[in-house]
Amino acid sequence: MLRFTKTKGTLAATALGLALAGAAFADPVEDELVIEAEEGQVEIVTKTAPPAFLADTFDAIYSGWHFRDDTTRDLERDDFDNPAMVFVDRGLDKWNAAMGTGGESCASCHQGPESMAGLRAVMPRVDEKTGKLMIMEDYVNACVTERMGLEKWGVTSENMKDMLSLISLQSRGMAVNVKIDGPAAPYWEHGKEIYYTRYGQLEMSCANCHEDNNGQMIRADHLSQGQVNGFPTYRLKDSGMVTAQQRFVGCVRDTRAETFKAGSDDFKALELYVASRGNGLSVEGVSVRH
Amino acid sequence: MSSHLWYASVVAMAIATPAICETAPKEVVYVEGAVEASLTGAPGNPEEGVRVMTTNALGNCVACHQIGALPDVEFPGTIAPPLDGAGDRWTEAQLRGIVANAKMTFEGTFMPAFYKVDGFVRPGDGFTGKAGAEPLAPILNAQQIEDVVAFLVTLKE
Numbered sequence: 001m002l003r004f005t006k007t008k009g010t011l012a013a014t015a016l017g018l019a020l021a022g023a024a025f026a027d028p029v030e031d032e033l034v035i036e037a038e039e040g041q042v043e044i045v046t047k048t049a050p051p052a053f054l055a056d057t058f059d060a061i062y063s064g065w066h067f068r069d070d071t072t073r074d075l076e077r078d079d080f081d082n083p084a085m086v087f088v089d090r091g092l093d094k095w096n097a098a099m100g101t102g103g104e105s106c107a108s109c110h111q112g113p114e115s116m117a118g119l120r121a122v123m124p125r126v127d128e129k130t131g132k133l134m135i136m137e138d139y140v141n142a143c144v145t146e147r148m149g150l151e152k153w154g155v156t157s158e159n160m161k162d163m164l165s166l167i168s169l170q171s172r173g174m175a176v177n178v179k180i181d182g183p184a185a186p187y188w189e190h191g192k193e194i195y196y197t198r199y200g201q202l203e204m205s206c207a208n209c210h211e212d213n214n215g216q217m218i219r220a221d222h223l224s225q226g227q228v229n230g231f232p233t234y235r236l237k238d239s240g241m242v243t244a245q246q247r248f249v250g251c252v253r254d255t256r257a258e259t260f261k262a263g264s265d266d267f268k269a270l271e272l273y274v275a276s277r278g279n280g281l282s283v284e285g286v287s288v289r290h
Numbered sequence: 291m292s293s294h295l296w297y298a299s300v301v302a303m304a305i306a307t308p309a310i311c312e313t314a315p316k317e318v319v320y321v322e323g324a325v326e327a328s329l330t331g332a333p334g335n336p337e338e339g340v341r342v343m344t345t346n347a348l349g350n351c352v353a354c355h356q357i358g359a360l361p362d363v364e365f366p367g368t369i370a371p372p373l374d375g376a377g378d379r380w381t382e383a384q385l386r387g388i389v390a391n392a393k394m395t396f397e398g399t400f401m402p403a404f405y406k407v408d409g410f411v412r413p414g415d416g417f418t419g420k421a422g423a424e425p426l427a428p429i430l431n432a433q434q435i436e437d438v439v440a441f442l443v444t445l446k447e
Contacts, residue, residue: 199412201426202402203393212400213369219353220365253419256429258412 027215028066028224029073033284035172036078042173045282053180054277057211058225063281064233067214067224068289072236075288084165084234084286087241091166094159100148106163109147113166120171120283124272126183133187133268135245136164155263161241164232165286172285176229178275191273194266200257206274227278228271230287237290244271312432315390315407316425323395324383329405334436336444342434349404349430349438359445370401375447385442389435404430 033044046063054061065073075081095106095113110116124135132138140163141152153160180188195206209218210226217223228244235242245262248270252259260266311331318325328334343351344363352363354370376385388395390405407425415422430438 197411199410200414201406201410201422201429203410204400204402208400217365217368219350219367223369249419252412253414253417255414256417256422257410257414257419258421259414259419 028062031066031073033063033065033073033076035076036080037172038079043282044173044284045175045280046284048280051276051279061227061278061281062214062225063278063284063287064224064227064230064289065284065287067222072288072290075234076284082234082286082288083236084232084241084288087162087165087232087234088169088286091162091164094162095166100150102149104148106143109143113170116167116170118171118174120168121174121176122178124187124268124275125179126187131183133184133265133272135263135268135271136167137243137245137263138268140164140167156243156246161232161243164243165241168232168283169285171283174283176275176278176281176283178272178279180272180276184272187269187272188276190266191269191271194260194270195273198255199252200255202255202257204255206251206270225277226274227281228274229278229281230284230289233287233289235289241286242289244274315405315428318390318405320387320391320394321383323387324381325386325390326383328436329386329390329432330436332436334433334438334440336437336441338434339437339439339441342430342438343441348434351438354401357445373442373445375445377443377445378447380442382439382443386435386439389430389438389442402429404428405432405435 028047031046033046035042035044044063044065046065047060050058050061065076075083079085092113098105098108100108106113119139120136124133126132127134137153137155137160140160144150145152153163178184198205198208206226209223214223214225228247231244231247232241234240243262245267248267249259249262260270313327313329318329340360342349343357344360346353351357351373352360352366354367356366356368356372356374357363358372358374360366380388384395388401391403392399392401393403405428407428410424410426413422413424413426414420
């Protein structure tokens with residue numbers, strides 16, 4: 001509501017009063033997420049203290065799960081109900097498939113997918129060898145091209161999203177903990193700049209909706225804090241998996257702007273920055289949203 | 291040229307060319323955020339204004355604003371102030387200025403400028419996600435702005 005306090009002249013008092021009147025709506029739902037999984041119950045931290053750099057911005061950070069309706073939230077409580085699990089299974093089939101030019105599978109080098117436990121929680125990160133900022137898609141493609149000798153997978157292809165779903169699930173329940181200092185700092189700063197830039201003919205930044213107005217309704221949509229700890233997510237509206245990179249494309253497009261491409265340096269930096277805003281929330285593995 | 295063809299070409303030109311007294315987006319004069327003169331030189335149609343305000347592909351004002359006078363609108367947004375009484379709080383000129391470019395009244399406001407065509411960061415071609423070339427078409431044309439203003443002035447408590 002900060003935006004409405006910056007009024008000019010005699011209009012200020014009226015506008016401020018109205019802005020405050022409008023702020024009382026639709027907070028995140030108070031609820032707790034414990035997922036019934038094959039291996040037992042998994043407790044998910046969906047609300048926690050903000051990272052230090054957001055201490056003056058939010059009292060608490062919330063997973064997008066808190067902003068969805070009862071039906072959608074319930075779908076994530078049990079793996080039998082979670083439609084994203086189909087894509088995890090497809091990912092597991094690909095993991096074990098001998099698809100490399102030399103007959104390699106992912107399992108040939110990495111054994112079971114559980115060897116990936118913890119990775120999703122620290123992504124994106126700067127690769128120690130190259131100094132480049134990597135999103136999970138980059139690591140998958142490095143294997144696909146360099147070790148398996150295949151053409152690289154599309155950043156938002158079905159193959160890629162199935163694999164991301166499988167790998168992400170291995171870190172379910174672990175706290176997001178992406179590094180923002182050291183070699184990550186310049187990428188993080190770039191992502192932050194994008195987050196606060198008002199793009200397109202609608203002149204909207206990520207912050208306009210997800211920082212200033214989270215909890216409010218934009219028509220029938222309940223604006224969340226824009227956290228990505230739940231991604232990849234099964235999006236009911238799309239009847240399929242959506243990655244953070246894809247969602248960024250959709251959001252920027254909706255401002256009537258020229259988007260950045262999924263997998264571009266700009267959106268990788270944005271993913272690092274947005275992920276860091278959720279440091280402390282649990283990786284949800286594969287979430288459900290609408 | 292036969293008189294029939296001559297007549298047809300006059301009609302075509304009349305359709306293609308904005309009315310002579312229409313104010314283009316770049317020519318709008320804001321005085322403390324307000325715009326005194328009608329952008330079309332004529333009063334707008336309030337019923338058409340309601341359509342513009344409640345249609346997603348047009349103004350979609352109800353995405354953010356609630357309007358008590360339009361109880362049939364499903365799921366109005368809560369981001370922005372309700373518009374009830376807007377006609378009491380603001381003059382017609384102020385309302386016109388706010389609809390055309392609210393940033394001239396409320397510095398840094400979230401509200402998009404509906405009659406602005408350039409000066410954007412990464413302007414797009416509508417909702418395609420592709421690049422657009424400035425000047426873009428304004429989100430609403432002069433007539434639509436006037437229609438919205440004509441409805442807003444009726445919102446008295």
